[in-house]
Amino acid sequence: MSTPLDSDELLNALREGGARITKPRKLIIQILADKGDEHPDAMDIFRRAVRQDSRISLPTVYRTLKMLEEHGAIQRHAFVDGRSRYEPADGPHHDHLIDMDTGAVIEFQSEKIERLQEEIARELGYEIVHHRLELYGRKTKV
Incomplete structure (x- = not known):
């Protein structure tokens, strides 16, 4: 039901917010886009990112997710398990x-x-x- 995340739209959301588009942020965005209709949390994204680039830090993942959320590109859900999970913000209601x-x-x-x-x-x-x-x-x- 969620529309897939588009990496170009996510990059544009960061640019519009004045964020620099760094290599780590590009990787985080690619991972978000690759997750399709899943609802990854920051640790899911971090684990995948460090497999591809061991220099990526967890705070970078959190900061990038926060910027994307603040600019309306993704929506954060805080489910009962305590993990914040993310999905596209512009999908149909579900x-x-x-x-x-x-x-x-x-x-x-x-x-x-x-x-x-x-x-x-x-x-x-x-x-x-x-x-x-x-x-x-x-x-x-x-």
């Missing part, structure tokens, strides 16, 4: 189901849930301006 055993993040859309949320807000005299739904679960044994 919700998340987090597998408590594996940490997998499953994206889904449900018109029923959207209608129910609108109905509840209306009954309480509100209009929803933003929402985020995260479900946490374990696979059922069949």
